[in-house]
Amino acid sequence: MSSTKAWLRSFWPAPMAISKSQQAFSCLGAFLGLSFTAWFCHSVLGESGLWLIAPMGASAVLLFAVPSSPLAQPWSILGGCIVSALVGVSCARWLGHSGWVAGLAGGLAIAVMFALRCLHPPGGAVALSAVLAGEPVAQMGYHFVVYPVAINAAAMLLIALLFNNLLHRRYPHRVSDHQNPHKTTDALPRDRVGFTPDDLDAVLRARGELLDIARDDLEEILRQTEERAYRRRFGEIRCVDIMSGDVISVNPQTPISEALSILLEHRLNALPVINQNKQLQGMLNLHDVVATADAQDTCEQIMQRNVLTCRAEWPVSYLLESLGSSVEHRMPVLGENKVLMGIVTQTDLVAALYRTALETPA
Structure with a gap:
């Protein structure tokens, strides 16, 4: 009985971990994508033929509601729709417009999309449309692949690229680089x-x-x-709990020769560069100093401005990922208005984790 109840409960929808704002943005994106595609294709194709096909509605769900899905990437929508249209038109031309031909077209379309790594669920609907949409599509023949299918897919993709990137969504999805930043064969x-x-x-x-x-x-x-x-x-150990607060620093106008002397005197390989208000401006690395030919340059001219930083109240678990996967071995700790409060190094992090492990009951 319990197994039957569990099986029945599986039909109940699981909660969706997506915020209301993202739901609203997804609806807005689908509206903009479909509206633009309809307007553009109607302007290009006019009333003489199909200018928007129903499978684009399914594509809109993927492109704007789940843009991180592998099924929603640019090659998926373009390749999936185009090859499915080719399969559908070919099946209809050679085998007719019956139900079993539609089924065959759908199955073959999936097989081709798998082979070309462009699986896109609406592609199956495109293949069926090419077989069952009737005389207008039959008369178009392979022109159906170009318009409306390819033009529809390209227009939808254009809006998806603009809309998702304006919302700072990662689209298209880029594969992370797991290479060692020191260019060695060791794993991160x-x-x-x-x-x-x-x-x-x-x-x-x-x-x-x-x-x-x-x-x-x-x-x-x-x-x-x-x-x-x-x-x-x-437990929660914060960055402020383990940072070094007595930080040796320079200002943007400090000459490189003076900065080099400070680095050598204190046996450091990097210095934070701060302004008169103690706000972080960048980091000066020993490697960059040594590579600088003109010792009369200032720190402002060669400092690194794109610096990994953390906030004082952040948990040190944030450092595990950041310091463990980048070439940097230290991270400035900032307070309000980017004021430098301290520096956390990999040594500080290791010492804190070791002490915590000793104090944690087994």
């Missing part, structure tokens, strides 16, 4: 203990099924889950 420090990208790939291959989530997104979710579990076990 974060990958030397715990699961590695190779472990994740092996598990996905063993499952042998397509998951509607990008591999990098899945990896990021698992790593964030590990961080939350760590914080629950060891």
